[in-house]
Amino acid sequence: MSRLETRELAYFLAVAEELHFGRAAQRLGMAQPPLSRAIRQLERRIGVLLLLRENRRVTLTEAGRVLAAEAAVVLEAASAAVRRTQRAGQRDSRLVVAMKPGGDGDLLPAVLAAYPAEPGAAEVEVVLCDVAERSRLLRDGTADIAFLHSPYEDFTxxxxxPLLTEQAVVVLPRTHRLAEHPHLRLADLAGEPTARWQGRPGQDGSGPEVRDSAQLMQLIAIGRAVAVVPESVRTQLRSDLACVPVLDAAPVTLVLAWPDHSRSPALASFVRTAASIAARRRPHSGALPQGVPSPPGTALAEP
Structure with a gap:
Protein backbone atom coordinates (compact mmCIF):
# COMPACT_ATOMS: atom_id res chain seq x y z
CA MET A 1 0.00 0.00 0.00
CA SER A 2 1.28 3.47 -0.89
CA ARG A 3 1.70 6.04 1.85
CA LEU A 4 -1.32 8.02 2.93
CA GLU A 5 -1.31 11.70 2.13
CA THR A 6 -1.91 14.34 4.80
CA ARG A 7 -4.79 15.61 2.63
CA GLU A 8 -6.54 12.24 2.93
CA LEU A 9 -6.01 12.20 6.68
CA ALA A 10 -7.39 15.74 7.00
CA TYR A 11 -10.48 14.74 5.01
CA PHE A 12 -11.08 11.67 7.14
CA LEU A 13 -10.45 13.46 10.44
CA ALA A 14 -12.99 16.16 9.54
CA VAL A 15 -15.64 13.50 8.88
CA ALA A 16 -14.65 11.56 12.01
CA GLU A 17 -15.03 14.67 14.18
CA GLU A 18 -18.22 15.97 12.57
CA LEU A 19 -19.83 12.54 11.93
CA HIS A 20 -21.62 14.28 9.07
CA PHE A 21 -20.38 14.54 5.50
CA GLY A 22 -22.13 17.83 4.82
CA ARG A 23 -20.68 19.61 7.85
CA ALA A 24 -17.25 18.11 7.21
CA ALA A 25 -17.31 19.29 3.59
CA GLN A 26 -18.32 22.77 4.68
CA ARG A 27 -15.52 22.82 7.24
CA LEU A 28 -13.03 21.78 4.56
CA GLY A 29 -14.35 24.28 2.03
CA MET A 30 -15.28 21.67 -0.57
CA ALA A 31 -18.34 19.99 -2.04
CA GLN A 32 -19.73 16.87 -0.39
CA PRO A 33 -19.56 14.40 -3.35
CA PRO A 34 -15.76 14.64 -3.79
CA LEU A 35 -15.33 14.24 -0.03
CA SER A 36 -17.46 11.09 -0.01
CA ARG A 37 -15.47 9.68 -2.93
CA ALA A 38 -12.18 10.46 -1.19
CA ILE A 39 -13.24 8.61 1.97
CA ARG A 40 -14.41 5.55 -0.01
CA GLN A 41 -11.13 5.54 -1.92
CA LEU A 42 -9.26 5.74 1.39
CA GLU A 43 -11.20 2.73 2.72
CA ARG A 44 -10.37 0.74 -0.43
CA ARG A 45 -6.67 1.59 -0.14
CA ILE A 46 -6.48 0.60 3.52
CA GLY A 47 -8.72 -2.42 3.04
CA VAL A 48 -11.00 -1.83 6.04
CA LEU A 49 -14.29 -0.09 6.68
CA LEU A 50 -13.76 3.18 8.55
CA LEU A 51 -17.31 4.54 8.70
CA LEU A 52 -20.77 3.05 9.03
CA ARG A 53 -23.34 4.95 6.96
CA GLU A 54 -26.86 4.05 8.07
CA ASN A 55 -30.01 6.13 7.50
CA ARG A 56 -28.00 9.34 7.02
CA ARG A 57 -26.22 8.62 10.28
CA VAL A 58 -22.44 8.28 10.30
CA THR A 59 -20.54 6.40 13.01
CA LEU A 60 -16.94 5.26 13.32
CA THR A 61 -15.94 1.63 13.21
CA GLU A 62 -13.22 0.44 15.58
CA ALA A 63 -10.74 0.82 12.72
CA GLY A 64 -12.07 4.31 12.10
CA ARG A 65 -11.52 5.29 15.72
CA VAL A 66 -7.93 4.10 15.51
CA LEU A 67 -7.27 6.03 12.30
CA ALA A 68 -8.90 9.17 13.70
CA ALA A 69 -6.57 9.13 16.70
CA GLU A 70 -3.52 8.44 14.54
CA ALA A 71 -4.52 11.06 11.95
CA ALA A 72 -4.78 13.73 14.65
CA VAL A 73 -1.23 12.93 15.81
CA VAL A 74 0.18 12.93 12.26
CA LEU A 75 -1.48 16.20 11.27
CA GLU A 76 -0.39 17.89 14.49
CA ALA A 77 3.18 16.70 13.90
CA ALA A 78 3.11 17.98 10.31
CA SER A 79 1.90 21.42 11.41
CA ALA A 80 4.51 21.50 14.17
CA ALA A 81 7.25 20.61 11.66
CA VAL A 82 6.24 23.57 9.48
CA ARG A 83 6.27 25.98 12.44
CA ARG A 84 9.64 24.79 13.71
CA THR A 85 11.13 24.98 10.23
CA GLN A 86 9.85 28.51 9.70
CA ARG A 87 11.19 29.60 13.08
CA ALA A 88 14.56 27.96 12.40
CA GLY A 89 14.84 29.99 9.20
CA GLN A 90 14.22 33.31 10.89
CA ARG A 91 17.19 35.63 11.14
CA ASP A 92 16.76 36.25 14.87
CA SER A 93 16.70 32.82 16.48
CA ARG A 94 14.79 32.55 19.77
CA LEU A 95 14.12 29.91 22.38
CA VAL A 96 10.43 30.01 23.29
CA VAL A 97 9.62 28.84 26.84
CA ALA A 98 6.00 28.10 27.80
CA MET A 99 4.78 28.12 31.40
CA LYS A 100 1.75 28.92 33.47
CA PRO A 101 2.09 31.99 35.68
CA GLY A 102 4.02 30.96 38.78
CA GLY A 103 4.68 27.51 37.32
CA ASP A 104 8.49 27.64 37.37
CA GLY A 105 9.11 26.81 41.04
CA ASP A 106 10.82 30.23 41.33
CA LEU A 107 13.67 28.96 39.15
CA LEU A 108 13.20 31.01 35.99
CA PRO A 109 14.71 34.34 37.15
CA ALA A 110 17.99 32.61 38.08
CA VAL A 111 17.93 30.55 34.87
CA LEU A 112 17.44 33.66 32.72
CA ALA A 113 20.29 35.40 34.53
CA ALA A 114 22.75 32.52 34.07
CA TYR A 115 21.72 31.23 30.64
CA PRO A 116 23.24 33.93 28.39
CA ALA A 117 26.74 32.87 29.46
CA GLU A 118 26.17 29.30 28.22
CA PRO A 119 27.55 28.12 24.85
CA GLY A 120 24.92 28.33 22.11
CA ALA A 121 22.53 30.44 24.19
CA ALA A 122 19.74 32.18 22.27
CA GLU A 123 17.39 35.01 23.13
CA VAL A 124 14.61 33.66 25.36
CA GLU A 125 10.96 34.48 24.87
CA VAL A 126 8.68 33.47 27.76
CA VAL A 127 5.06 32.69 26.89
CA LEU A 128 2.63 32.69 29.82
CA CYS A 129 -0.40 30.50 29.19
CA ASP A 130 -3.13 28.43 30.78
CA VAL A 131 -2.41 24.99 32.24
CA ALA A 132 -3.77 23.08 29.24
CA GLU A 133 -2.01 25.35 26.74
CA ARG A 134 1.57 24.56 27.76
CA SER A 135 1.82 21.09 26.25
CA ARG A 136 -0.24 22.12 23.22
CA LEU A 137 2.17 24.96 22.40
CA LEU A 138 5.05 22.51 22.81
CA ARG A 139 3.52 19.87 20.57
CA ASP A 140 2.36 22.22 17.82
CA GLY A 141 5.80 23.83 17.45
CA THR A 142 4.94 27.24 18.90
CA ALA A 143 7.16 26.66 21.95
CA ASP A 144 10.53 24.90 22.19
CA ILE A 145 10.41 23.92 25.85
CA ALA A 146 7.91 24.11 28.69
CA PHE A 147 7.70 23.90 32.47
CA LEU A 148 5.26 21.05 33.17
CA HIS A 149 4.22 19.11 36.24
CA SER A 150 4.32 15.36 36.82
CA PRO A 151 2.21 13.27 37.36
CA TYR A 152 -0.47 15.44 35.74
CA GLU A 153 0.81 15.67 32.16
CA ASP A 154 1.02 13.33 29.18
CA PHE A 155 4.72 13.16 28.27
CA THR A 156 4.31 10.97 25.18
CA PRO A 162 13.08 16.63 36.48
CA LEU A 163 13.94 19.81 38.38
CA LEU A 164 12.24 19.97 41.77
CA THR A 165 9.90 17.65 43.64
CA GLU A 166 7.59 19.50 45.99
CA GLN A 167 5.26 18.58 48.78
CA ALA A 168 1.60 19.22 48.06
CA VAL A 169 -0.31 21.85 50.05
CA VAL A 170 -3.95 22.82 50.06
CA VAL A 171 -4.81 26.48 49.52
CA LEU A 172 -7.76 27.68 51.60
CA PRO A 173 -9.35 30.98 52.60
CA ARG A 174 -7.54 32.25 55.68
CA THR A 175 -10.88 32.13 57.54
CA HIS A 176 -11.49 28.47 56.64
CA ARG A 177 -12.03 26.04 59.53
CA LEU A 178 -8.93 24.03 58.45
CA ALA A 179 -6.60 26.96 57.79
CA GLU A 180 -4.90 26.90 61.19
CA HIS A 181 -4.09 23.18 61.18
CA PRO A 182 -0.35 22.32 61.04
CA HIS A 183 -1.06 19.67 58.41
CA LEU A 184 -3.97 17.78 56.85
CA ARG A 185 -4.77 14.55 55.04
CA LEU A 186 -6.86 14.13 51.91
CA ALA A 187 -9.71 12.71 53.99
CA ASP A 188 -9.92 16.05 55.82
CA LEU A 189 -10.85 17.68 52.51
CA ALA A 190 -13.79 15.38 51.80
CA GLY A 191 -16.79 17.46 50.79
CA GLU A 192 -14.70 20.53 49.97
CA PRO A 193 -15.19 22.05 46.49
CA THR A 194 -11.85 20.99 44.98
CA ALA A 195 -11.05 22.99 41.84
CA ARG A 196 -10.42 21.22 38.50
CA TRP A 197 -8.05 22.49 35.80
CA GLN A 198 -9.61 23.15 32.43
CA GLY A 199 -8.45 20.74 29.73
CA ARG A 200 -7.08 18.16 32.16
CA PRO A 201 -9.26 14.99 32.08
CA GLY A 202 -9.63 12.43 34.84
CA GLN A 203 -9.67 14.82 37.78
CA ASP A 204 -11.61 14.28 40.96
CA GLY A 205 -13.33 17.19 42.60
CA SER A 206 -16.70 18.86 42.89
CA GLY A 207 -15.42 22.43 42.57
CA PRO A 208 -15.38 24.76 39.58
CA GLU A 209 -13.22 24.33 36.51
CA VAL A 210 -10.46 26.96 36.33
CA ARG A 211 -8.26 28.29 33.52
CA ASP A 212 -5.39 29.90 35.39
CA SER A 213 -3.89 30.63 38.79
CA ALA A 214 -5.42 34.10 39.14
CA GLN A 215 -8.92 32.73 38.61
CA LEU A 216 -8.20 29.88 41.02
CA MET A 217 -7.00 32.17 43.80
CA GLN A 218 -10.02 34.44 43.43
CA LEU A 219 -12.43 31.51 43.67
CA ILE A 220 -10.62 30.23 46.77
CA ALA A 221 -10.72 33.68 48.38
CA ILE A 222 -14.52 33.89 48.04
CA GLY A 223 -15.01 30.37 49.39
CA ARG A 224 -16.03 28.70 46.12
CA ALA A 225 -13.03 26.36 45.85
CA VAL A 226 -9.99 24.83 47.50
CA ALA A 227 -6.97 23.46 45.62
CA VAL A 228 -4.14 21.01 46.25
CA VAL A 229 -1.06 22.48 44.56
CA PRO A 230 2.78 22.41 44.77
CA GLU A 231 4.29 24.08 47.83
CA SER A 232 6.06 26.77 45.77
CA VAL A 233 2.69 28.51 45.43
CA ARG A 234 3.45 30.00 48.86
CA THR A 235 5.63 32.64 47.20
CA GLN A 236 2.63 34.03 45.28
CA LEU A 237 0.01 33.66 48.00
CA ARG A 238 -2.45 36.47 48.64
CA SER A 239 -2.76 37.74 52.19
CA ASP A 240 -6.33 36.42 52.48
CA LEU A 241 -5.29 32.82 51.69
CA ALA A 242 -3.49 30.12 53.66
CA CYS A 243 -1.46 27.01 52.75
CA VAL A 244 -1.54 23.79 54.77
CA PRO A 245 0.64 20.73 53.97
CA VAL A 246 -1.30 17.63 52.87
CA LEU A 247 0.65 14.66 54.19
CA ASP A 248 -0.74 11.91 51.95
CA ALA A 249 -1.13 13.85 48.70
CA ALA A 250 1.17 12.77 45.88
CA PRO A 251 4.25 14.98 45.53
CA VAL A 252 4.47 17.11 42.39
CA THR A 253 7.61 17.20 40.26
CA LEU A 254 8.41 20.26 38.18
CA VAL A 255 9.99 19.18 34.90
CA LEU A 256 11.28 20.79 31.75
CA ALA A 257 9.87 19.09 28.65
CA TRP A 258 10.72 19.37 24.96
CA PRO A 259 10.07 17.33 21.77
CA ASP A 260 12.12 14.14 21.89
CA HIS A 261 13.64 14.71 18.44
CA SER A 262 15.03 18.16 19.25
CA ARG A 263 18.76 18.63 18.68
CA SER A 264 18.96 22.35 19.45
CA PRO A 265 22.20 23.46 21.19
CA ALA A 266 20.34 26.48 22.60
CA LEU A 267 17.71 24.21 24.15
CA ALA A 268 20.34 21.84 25.57
CA SER A 269 22.14 24.78 27.21
CA PHE A 270 18.88 26.00 28.73
CA VAL A 271 18.15 22.55 30.19
CA ARG A 272 21.67 22.27 31.65
CA THR A 273 21.37 25.72 33.21
CA ALA A 274 17.98 24.97 34.76
CA ALA A 275 19.12 21.56 36.05
CA SER A 276 22.21 23.08 37.64
CA ILE A 277 20.24 25.79 39.42
CA ALA A 278 17.58 23.32 40.57
CA ALA A 279 20.27 20.97 41.93
CA ARG A 280 21.68 23.77 44.09
CA ARG A 281 18.24 24.55 45.49
CA ARG A 282 16.97 21.02 45.91
CA PRO A 283 18.28 20.38 49.43
CA HIS A 284 16.37 23.45 50.63
CA SER A 285 13.11 22.94 48.74
CA GLY A 286 10.21 20.56 49.00
CA ALA A 287 11.12 19.43 52.52
CA LEU A 288 8.52 16.96 53.78
CA PRO A 289 7.14 16.82 57.31
CA GLN A 290 8.48 14.11 59.59
CA GLY A 291 7.03 10.70 58.78
CA VAL A 292 6.36 11.42 55.11
CA PRO A 293 8.54 9.37 52.71
CA SER A 294 10.80 11.21 50.30
CA PRO A 295 9.37 11.20 46.77
CA PRO A 296 11.02 8.99 44.14
CA GLY A 297 12.33 10.05 40.76
CA THR A 298 14.28 13.18 41.63
CA ALA A 299 17.55 12.13 39.96
CA LEU A 300 18.65 14.32 37.06
CA ALA A 301 18.84 12.93 33.55
CA GLU A 302 21.18 14.15 30.83
CA PRO A 303 19.44 16.54 28.41
Missing part, protein backbone atom coordinates in the same frame (compact mmCIF):
# COMPACT_ATOMS: atom_id res chain seq x y z
CA UNK A 157 6.77 12.09 22.51
CA UNK A 158 8.62 14.40 24.91
CA UNK A 159 11.98 14.31 26.63
CA UNK A 160 12.02 15.60 30.19
CA UNK A 161 14.39 16.83 32.88
Missing amino acids: GLDTE
Whole structure:
Protein backbone atom coordinates (compact mmCIF):
# COMPACT_ATOMS: atom_id res chain seq x y z
CA MET A 1 0.00 0.00 0.00
CA SER A 2 1.28 3.47 -0.89
CA ARG A 3 1.70 6.04 1.85
CA LEU A 4 -1.32 8.02 2.93
CA GLU A 5 -1.31 11.70 2.13
CA THR A 6 -1.91 14.34 4.80
CA ARG A 7 -4.79 15.61 2.63
CA GLU A 8 -6.54 12.24 2.93
CA LEU A 9 -6.01 12.20 6.68
CA ALA A 10 -7.39 15.74 7.00
CA TYR A 11 -10.48 14.74 5.01
CA PHE A 12 -11.08 11.67 7.14
CA LEU A 13 -10.45 13.46 10.44
CA ALA A 14 -12.99 16.16 9.54
CA VAL A 15 -15.64 13.50 8.88
CA ALA A 16 -14.65 11.56 12.01
CA GLU A 17 -15.03 14.67 14.18
CA GLU A 18 -18.22 15.97 12.57
CA LEU A 19 -19.83 12.54 11.93
CA HIS A 20 -21.62 14.28 9.07
CA PHE A 21 -20.38 14.54 5.50
CA GLY A 22 -22.13 17.83 4.82
CA ARG A 23 -20.68 19.61 7.85
CA ALA A 24 -17.25 18.11 7.21
CA ALA A 25 -17.31 19.29 3.59
CA GLN A 26 -18.32 22.77 4.68
CA ARG A 27 -15.52 22.82 7.24
CA LEU A 28 -13.03 21.78 4.56
CA GLY A 29 -14.35 24.28 2.03
CA MET A 30 -15.28 21.67 -0.57
CA ALA A 31 -18.34 19.99 -2.04
CA GLN A 32 -19.73 16.87 -0.39
CA PRO A 33 -19.56 14.40 -3.35
CA PRO A 34 -15.76 14.64 -3.79
CA LEU A 35 -15.33 14.24 -0.03
CA SER A 36 -17.46 11.09 -0.01
CA ARG A 37 -15.47 9.68 -2.93
CA ALA A 38 -12.18 10.46 -1.19
CA ILE A 39 -13.24 8.61 1.97
CA ARG A 40 -14.41 5.55 -0.01
CA GLN A 41 -11.13 5.54 -1.92
CA LEU A 42 -9.26 5.74 1.39
CA GLU A 43 -11.20 2.73 2.72
CA ARG A 44 -10.37 0.74 -0.43
CA ARG A 45 -6.67 1.59 -0.14
CA ILE A 46 -6.48 0.60 3.52
CA GLY A 47 -8.72 -2.42 3.04
CA VAL A 48 -11.00 -1.83 6.04
CA LEU A 49 -14.29 -0.09 6.68
CA LEU A 50 -13.76 3.18 8.55
CA LEU A 51 -17.31 4.54 8.70
CA LEU A 52 -20.77 3.05 9.03
CA ARG A 53 -23.34 4.95 6.96
CA GLU A 54 -26.86 4.05 8.07
CA ASN A 55 -30.01 6.13 7.50
CA ARG A 56 -28.00 9.34 7.02
CA ARG A 57 -26.22 8.62 10.28
CA VAL A 58 -22.44 8.28 10.30
CA THR A 59 -20.54 6.40 13.01
CA LEU A 60 -16.94 5.26 13.32
CA THR A 61 -15.94 1.63 13.21
CA GLU A 62 -13.22 0.44 15.58
CA ALA A 63 -10.74 0.82 12.72
CA GLY A 64 -12.07 4.31 12.10
CA ARG A 65 -11.52 5.29 15.72
CA VAL A 66 -7.93 4.10 15.51
CA LEU A 67 -7.27 6.03 12.30
CA ALA A 68 -8.90 9.17 13.70
CA ALA A 69 -6.57 9.13 16.70
CA GLU A 70 -3.52 8.44 14.54
CA ALA A 71 -4.52 11.06 11.95
CA ALA A 72 -4.78 13.73 14.65
CA VAL A 73 -1.23 12.93 15.81
CA VAL A 74 0.18 12.93 12.26
CA LEU A 75 -1.48 16.20 11.27
CA GLU A 76 -0.39 17.89 14.49
CA ALA A 77 3.18 16.70 13.90
CA ALA A 78 3.11 17.98 10.31
CA SER A 79 1.90 21.42 11.41
CA ALA A 80 4.51 21.50 14.17
CA ALA A 81 7.25 20.61 11.66
CA VAL A 82 6.24 23.57 9.48
CA ARG A 83 6.27 25.98 12.44
CA ARG A 84 9.64 24.79 13.71
CA THR A 85 11.13 24.98 10.23
CA GLN A 86 9.85 28.51 9.70
CA ARG A 87 11.19 29.60 13.08
CA ALA A 88 14.56 27.96 12.40
CA GLY A 89 14.84 29.99 9.20
CA GLN A 90 14.22 33.31 10.89
CA ARG A 91 17.19 35.63 11.14
CA ASP A 92 16.76 36.25 14.87
CA SER A 93 16.70 32.82 16.48
CA ARG A 94 14.79 32.55 19.77
CA LEU A 95 14.12 29.91 22.38
CA VAL A 96 10.43 30.01 23.29
CA VAL A 97 9.62 28.84 26.84
CA ALA A 98 6.00 28.10 27.80
CA MET A 99 4.78 28.12 31.40
CA LYS A 100 1.75 28.92 33.47
CA PRO A 101 2.09 31.99 35.68
CA GLY A 102 4.02 30.96 38.78
CA GLY A 103 4.68 27.51 37.32
CA ASP A 104 8.49 27.64 37.37
CA GLY A 105 9.11 26.81 41.04
CA ASP A 106 10.82 30.23 41.33
CA LEU A 107 13.67 28.96 39.15
CA LEU A 108 13.20 31.01 35.99
CA PRO A 109 14.71 34.34 37.15
CA ALA A 110 17.99 32.61 38.08
CA VAL A 111 17.93 30.55 34.87
CA LEU A 112 17.44 33.66 32.72
CA ALA A 113 20.29 35.40 34.53
CA ALA A 114 22.75 32.52 34.07
CA TYR A 115 21.72 31.23 30.64
CA PRO A 116 23.24 33.93 28.39
CA ALA A 117 26.74 32.87 29.46
CA GLU A 118 26.17 29.30 28.22
CA PRO A 119 27.55 28.12 24.85
CA GLY A 120 24.92 28.33 22.11
CA ALA A 121 22.53 30.44 24.19
CA ALA A 122 19.74 32.18 22.27
CA GLU A 123 17.39 35.01 23.13
CA VAL A 124 14.61 33.66 25.36
CA GLU A 125 10.96 34.48 24.87
CA VAL A 126 8.68 33.47 27.76
CA VAL A 127 5.06 32.69 26.89
CA LEU A 128 2.63 32.69 29.82
CA CYS A 129 -0.40 30.50 29.19
CA ASP A 130 -3.13 28.43 30.78
CA VAL A 131 -2.41 24.99 32.24
CA ALA A 132 -3.77 23.08 29.24
CA GLU A 133 -2.01 25.35 26.74
CA ARG A 134 1.57 24.56 27.76
CA SER A 135 1.82 21.09 26.25
CA ARG A 136 -0.24 22.12 23.22
CA LEU A 137 2.17 24.96 22.40
CA LEU A 138 5.05 22.51 22.81
CA ARG A 139 3.52 19.87 20.57
CA ASP A 140 2.36 22.22 17.82
CA GLY A 141 5.80 23.83 17.45
CA THR A 142 4.94 27.24 18.90
CA ALA A 143 7.16 26.66 21.95
CA ASP A 144 10.53 24.90 22.19
CA ILE A 145 10.41 23.92 25.85
CA ALA A 146 7.91 24.11 28.69
CA PHE A 147 7.70 23.90 32.47
CA LEU A 148 5.26 21.05 33.17
CA HIS A 149 4.22 19.11 36.24
CA SER A 150 4.32 15.36 36.82
CA PRO A 151 2.21 13.27 37.36
CA TYR A 152 -0.47 15.44 35.74
CA GLU A 153 0.81 15.67 32.16
CA ASP A 154 1.02 13.33 29.18
CA PHE A 155 4.72 13.16 28.27
CA THR A 156 4.31 10.97 25.18
CA GLY A 157 6.77 12.09 22.51
CA LEU A 158 8.62 14.40 24.91
CA ASP A 159 11.98 14.31 26.63
CA THR A 160 12.02 15.60 30.19
CA GLU A 161 14.39 16.83 32.88
CA PRO A 162 13.08 16.63 36.48
CA LEU A 163 13.94 19.81 38.38
CA LEU A 164 12.24 19.97 41.77
CA THR A 165 9.90 17.65 43.64
CA GLU A 166 7.59 19.50 45.99
CA GLN A 167 5.26 18.58 48.78
CA ALA A 168 1.60 19.22 48.06
CA VAL A 169 -0.31 21.85 50.05
CA VAL A 170 -3.95 22.82 50.06
CA VAL A 171 -4.81 26.48 49.52
CA LEU A 172 -7.76 27.68 51.60
CA PRO A 173 -9.35 30.98 52.60
CA ARG A 174 -7.54 32.25 55.68
CA THR A 175 -10.88 32.13 57.54
CA HIS A 176 -11.49 28.47 56.64
CA ARG A 177 -12.03 26.04 59.53
CA LEU A 178 -8.93 24.03 58.45
CA ALA A 179 -6.60 26.96 57.79
CA GLU A 180 -4.90 26.90 61.19
CA HIS A 181 -4.09 23.18 61.18
CA PRO A 182 -0.35 22.32 61.04
CA HIS A 183 -1.06 19.67 58.41
CA LEU A 184 -3.97 17.78 56.85
CA ARG A 185 -4.77 14.55 55.04
CA LEU A 186 -6.86 14.13 51.91
CA ALA A 187 -9.71 12.71 53.99
CA ASP A 188 -9.92 16.05 55.82
CA LEU A 189 -10.85 17.68 52.51
CA ALA A 190 -13.79 15.38 51.80
CA GLY A 191 -16.79 17.46 50.79
CA GLU A 192 -14.70 20.53 49.97
CA PRO A 193 -15.19 22.05 46.49
CA THR A 194 -11.85 20.99 44.98
CA ALA A 195 -11.05 22.99 41.84
CA ARG A 196 -10.42 21.22 38.50
CA TRP A 197 -8.05 22.49 35.80
CA GLN A 198 -9.61 23.15 32.43
CA GLY A 199 -8.45 20.74 29.73
CA ARG A 200 -7.08 18.16 32.16
CA PRO A 201 -9.26 14.99 32.08
CA GLY A 202 -9.63 12.43 34.84
CA GLN A 203 -9.67 14.82 37.78
CA ASP A 204 -11.61 14.28 40.96
CA GLY A 205 -13.33 17.19 42.60
CA SER A 206 -16.70 18.86 42.89
CA GLY A 207 -15.42 22.43 42.57
CA PRO A 208 -15.38 24.76 39.58
CA GLU A 209 -13.22 24.33 36.51
CA VAL A 210 -10.46 26.96 36.33
CA ARG A 211 -8.26 28.29 33.52
CA ASP A 212 -5.39 29.90 35.39
CA SER A 213 -3.89 30.63 38.79
CA ALA A 214 -5.42 34.10 39.14
CA GLN A 215 -8.92 32.73 38.61
CA LEU A 216 -8.20 29.88 41.02
CA MET A 217 -7.00 32.17 43.80
CA GLN A 218 -10.02 34.44 43.43
CA LEU A 219 -12.43 31.51 43.67
CA ILE A 220 -10.62 30.23 46.77
CA ALA A 221 -10.72 33.68 48.38
CA ILE A 222 -14.52 33.89 48.04
CA GLY A 223 -15.01 30.37 49.39
CA ARG A 224 -16.03 28.70 46.12
CA ALA A 225 -13.03 26.36 45.85
CA VAL A 226 -9.99 24.83 47.50
CA ALA A 227 -6.97 23.46 45.62
CA VAL A 228 -4.14 21.01 46.25
CA VAL A 229 -1.06 22.48 44.56
CA PRO A 230 2.78 22.41 44.77
CA GLU A 231 4.29 24.08 47.83
CA SER A 232 6.06 26.77 45.77
CA VAL A 233 2.69 28.51 45.43
CA ARG A 234 3.45 30.00 48.86
CA THR A 235 5.63 32.64 47.20
CA GLN A 236 2.63 34.03 45.28
CA LEU A 237 0.01 33.66 48.00
CA ARG A 238 -2.45 36.47 48.64
CA SER A 239 -2.76 37.74 52.19
CA ASP A 240 -6.33 36.42 52.48
CA LEU A 241 -5.29 32.82 51.69
CA ALA A 242 -3.49 30.12 53.66
CA CYS A 243 -1.46 27.01 52.75
CA VAL A 244 -1.54 23.79 54.77
CA PRO A 245 0.64 20.73 53.97
CA VAL A 246 -1.30 17.63 52.87
CA LEU A 247 0.65 14.66 54.19
CA ASP A 248 -0.74 11.91 51.95
CA ALA A 249 -1.13 13.85 48.70
CA ALA A 250 1.17 12.77 45.88
CA PRO A 251 4.25 14.98 45.53
CA VAL A 252 4.47 17.11 42.39
CA THR A 253 7.61 17.20 40.26
CA LEU A 254 8.41 20.26 38.18
CA VAL A 255 9.99 19.18 34.90
CA LEU A 256 11.28 20.79 31.75
CA ALA A 257 9.87 19.09 28.65
CA TRP A 258 10.72 19.37 24.96
CA PRO A 259 10.07 17.33 21.77
CA ASP A 260 12.12 14.14 21.89
CA HIS A 261 13.64 14.71 18.44
CA SER A 262 15.03 18.16 19.25
CA ARG A 263 18.76 18.63 18.68
CA SER A 264 18.96 22.35 19.45
CA PRO A 265 22.20 23.46 21.19
CA ALA A 266 20.34 26.48 22.60
CA LEU A 267 17.71 24.21 24.15
CA ALA A 268 20.34 21.84 25.57
CA SER A 269 22.14 24.78 27.21
CA PHE A 270 18.88 26.00 28.73
CA VAL A 271 18.15 22.55 30.19
CA ARG A 272 21.67 22.27 31.65
CA THR A 273 21.37 25.72 33.21
CA ALA A 274 17.98 24.97 34.76
CA ALA A 275 19.12 21.56 36.05
CA SER A 276 22.21 23.08 37.64
CA ILE A 277 20.24 25.79 39.42
CA ALA A 278 17.58 23.32 40.57
CA ALA A 279 20.27 20.97 41.93
CA ARG A 280 21.68 23.77 44.09
CA ARG A 281 18.24 24.55 45.49
CA ARG A 282 16.97 21.02 45.91
CA PRO A 283 18.28 20.38 49.43
CA HIS A 284 16.37 23.45 50.63
CA SER A 285 13.11 22.94 48.74
CA GLY A 286 10.21 20.56 49.00
CA ALA A 287 11.12 19.43 52.52
CA LEU A 288 8.52 16.96 53.78
CA PRO A 289 7.14 16.82 57.31
CA GLN A 290 8.48 14.11 59.59
CA GLY A 291 7.03 10.70 58.78
CA VAL A 292 6.36 11.42 55.11
CA PRO A 293 8.54 9.37 52.71
CA SER A 294 10.80 11.21 50.30
CA PRO A 295 9.37 11.20 46.77
CA PRO A 296 11.02 8.99 44.14
CA GLY A 297 12.33 10.05 40.76
CA THR A 298 14.28 13.18 41.63
CA ALA A 299 17.55 12.13 39.96
CA LEU A 300 18.65 14.32 37.06
CA ALA A 301 18.84 12.93 33.55
CA GLU A 302 21.18 14.15 30.83
CA PRO A 303 19.44 16.54 28.41
